[in-house]
Amino acid sequence: NAGVTQTPKFRVLKTGQSMTLLCAQDMNHEYMYWYRQDPGMGLRLIHYSVGEGTTAKGEVPDGYNVSRLKKQNFLLGLESAAPSQTSVYFCASSLELGQPNQPQHFGDGTRLSIL
Amino acid sequence: KNEVEQSPQNLTAQEGEFITINCSYSVGISALHWLQQHPGGGIVSLFMLSSGKKKHGRLIATINIQEKHSSLHITASHPRDSAVYICAALRPFYFGTGTSLTVIP
Numbered sequence: 001n002a003g004v005t006q007t008p009k010f011r012v013l014k015t016g017q018s019m020t021l022l023c024a025q026d027m028n029h030e031y032m033y034w035y036r037q038d039p040g041m042g043l044r045l046i047h048y049s050v051g052e053g054t055t056a057k058g059e060v061p062d063g064y065n066v067s068r069l070k071k072q073n074f075l076l077g078l079e080s081a082a083p084s085q086t087s088v089y090f091c092a093s094s095l096e097l098g099q100p101n102q103p104q105h106f107g108d109g110t111r112l113s114i115l
Numbered sequence: 116k117n118e119v120e121q122s123p124q125n126l127t128a129q130e131g132e133f134i135t136i137n138c139s140y141s142v143g144i145s146a147l148h149w150l151q152q153h154p155g156g157g158i159v160s161l162f163m164l165s166s167g168k169k170k171h172g173r174l175i176a177t178i179n180i181q182e183k184h185s186s187l188h189i190t191a192s193h194p195r196d197s198a199v200y201i202c203a204a205l206r207p208f209y210f211g212t213g214t215s216l217t218v219i220p
Contacts, residue, residue, distance in 0.1 A: 033208075040212065041212060042119065042203075042209070042210030042211050042212045042213065043201070043203070043210040059208065090158060092158075097205075098144075098145040098146050099145070099146060099163075100146045100165045101163065102163070103148060103160035103162075104148065104160060105160065106150075106158040106160075108157050109156050
């Protein structure tokens with residue numbers, strides 16, 4: 001059981017380039033989330049999805065787009081990368097949203113550097 | 116202003132010590148999540164709770180809804196407990212900045 005898998009694990013981009021981060025989960029979870037983690041700051045929610053075909057904005061959505069065309073996949077796109085988007089990105093999934101017996105399961109993270 | 120505050124930010128303990136990490140939040144929540152992040156960066160869920168107390172091995176989490184406060188306790192700490200511990204309020208989503216714990220043999 002792989003859980004939550006993020007690809008790629010590392011990436012270096014130049015300013016203005018675009019890329020897509022892929023998150024895949026094999027637990028049949030309805031809810032999926034994209035976070036960024038920066039030094040000295042807690043995890044911040046970028047976008048999330050409450051089911052296939054749905055997406056919603058989180059705390060820091062600007063500069064990112066997402067899609068959930070299949071239940072098991074949640075894609076995070078950067079259309080025109082900026083140095084401020086240098087961060088570690090985590091994907092997570094859960095069966096329910098914010099319920100005590102349904103924790104979020106996290107991927108291993110993607111380290112993204114924008115030069 | 117941080118909706119979720121953790122203390123202390125850094126903690127060094129001797130092996131075997133009892134450890135307490137505190138989390139206070141200022142928003143109404145449906146549940147509170149305690150996470151562990153190891154030096155390699157992976158994040159695992161320890162507890163989710165909306166009331167009372169939960170225990171798993173040497174880890175105990177408590178929450179006081181009225182006081183908007185939660186604590187994570189580690190009994191008989193071990194060097195393998197060294198990690199960053201993060202509390203998170205869910206619905207809405209707010210994460211603390213983490214407590215970095217180092218347990219010295």
